[in-house]
Amino acid sequence: MSEPFRLPPDIEAVSTPLDGLELCEARLMNDARFIWVVLVPRRAGAVEIDDLDLAERILLLEESVETGRRVRRIGEALGRPVEKLNIAALGNVTRALHVHVIGRRSDDAAWPRPVWGVGEASSWDATSLSLVQHRWKG
Amino acid sequence: MSEPFRLPPDIEAVSTPLDGLELCEARLMNDARFIWVVLVPRRAGAVEIDDLDLAERILLLEESVETGRRVRRIGEALGRPVEKLNIAALGNVTRALHVHVIGRRSDDAAWPRPVWGVGEASSWDATSLSLVQHRWKG
Numbered sequence: 001m002s003e004p005f006r007l008p009p010d011i012e013a014v015s016t017p018l019d020g021l022e023l024c025e026a027r028l029m030n031d032a033r034f035i036w037v038v039l040v041p042r043r044a045g046a047v048e049i050d051d052l053d054l055a056e057r058i059l060l061l062e063e064s065v066e067t068g069r070r071v072r073r074i075g076e077a078l079g080r081p082v083e084k085l086n087i088a089a090l091g092n093v094t095r096a097l098h099v100h101v102i103g104r105r106s107d108d109a110a111w112p113r114p115v116w117g118v119g120e121a122s123s124w125d126a127t128s129l130s131l132v133q134h135r136w137k138g
Numbered sequence: 139m140s141e142p143f144r145l146p147p148d149i150e151a152v153s154t155p156l157d158g159l160e161l162c163e164a165r166l167m168n169d170a171r172f173i174w175v176v177l178v179p180r181r182a183g184a185v186e187i188d189d190l191d192l193a194e195r196i197l198l199l200e201e202s203v204e205t206g207r208r209v210r211r212i213g214e215a216l217g218r219p220v221e222k223l224n225i226a227a228l229g230n231v232t233r234a235l236h237v238h239v240i241g242r243r244s245d246d247a248a249w250p251r252p253v254w255g256v257g258e259a260s261s262w263d264a265t266s267l268s269l270v271q272h273r274w275k276g
Contacts, residue, residue: 047222048206048222048223049199049202049203049206049223049225050203050206050207054200057199057200057203058196058199061187061195061196061199062192062195064187065187065188065195068186068187068188069188084185084186084228084229084230084233085186085187085227086226086227086228086229086230087187087226087227088224088225088226088227088228089223089224089225089226090222090224090226090252091222091224092222092224092242092249092250092251092252093250095222104230111230112230112231113230113254113255114226114228114230114252114254114255116251116252117251117252
């Protein structure tokens with residue numbers, strides 16, 4: 001695969017950058033109803049998890065777990081502690097490999113259903129967004 | 139965690155056993171609209187992926203990847219080749235840790251939406267079920 005990696009434009013359009021990880025770009029979805037991060041491995045052409053080699057798959061797994069921990073930390077900081085993580089690689093709409101890590105609560109807008117396609121996104125206010133970006137780092 | 143592992147009753151009620159893997163029980167969902175396998179790690183009390191230790195997480199990852207390959211093989215055998223895998227750990231309804239591995243096609247009953255909560259399940263006929271169980275093995 002010689003083409004350069006590029007963030008999928010339809011993910012870029014609906015998300016805000018967070019500090020990247022070793023393998024993955026990390027993006028906060030522009031939907032304040034959920035603490036919802038999308039990880040995109042910097043591997044051009046990857047679609048399925050087994051398009052990555054074993055070492056990359058393990059990195060993707062561990063970055064997903066680390067992202068879950070950060071999502072929990074962000075939930076605490078926002079006063080919305082996470083009750084359950086949802087971690088998923090779907091890709092029916094955006095083909096390039098990406099993993100959703102979503103902090104769920106029983107009072108959120110989609111519970112207990114999955115978040116995809118439910119209602120309308122609501123924007124992050126500047127204060128909360130700044131808090132998310134700060135707590136993402138540590 | 140001293141309690142013995144038990145398959146979650148609500149997963150057991152809607153699925154059929156496949157040969158188990160090293161870490162996980164494997165269950166075929168009783169819904170012939172999708173080739174949909176649920177993996178349940180035999181670890182009593184586990185809810186989130188990071189309730190497993192690193193070695194177990196890697197096993198869960200690799201058994202998910204292997205299940206994806208088998209789902210593709212089953213799709214070929216049924217004349218319904220898989221176009222995209224969906225792999226997800228949600229757990230909003232059934233709390234015990236489990237991973238969904240679903241073979242998706244652009245002509246399936248939920249495409250491009252996720253499968254959860256869409257329409258009514260349709261039963262596997264005995265011939266197809268037997269083919270799935272056989273092709274699961276190799």
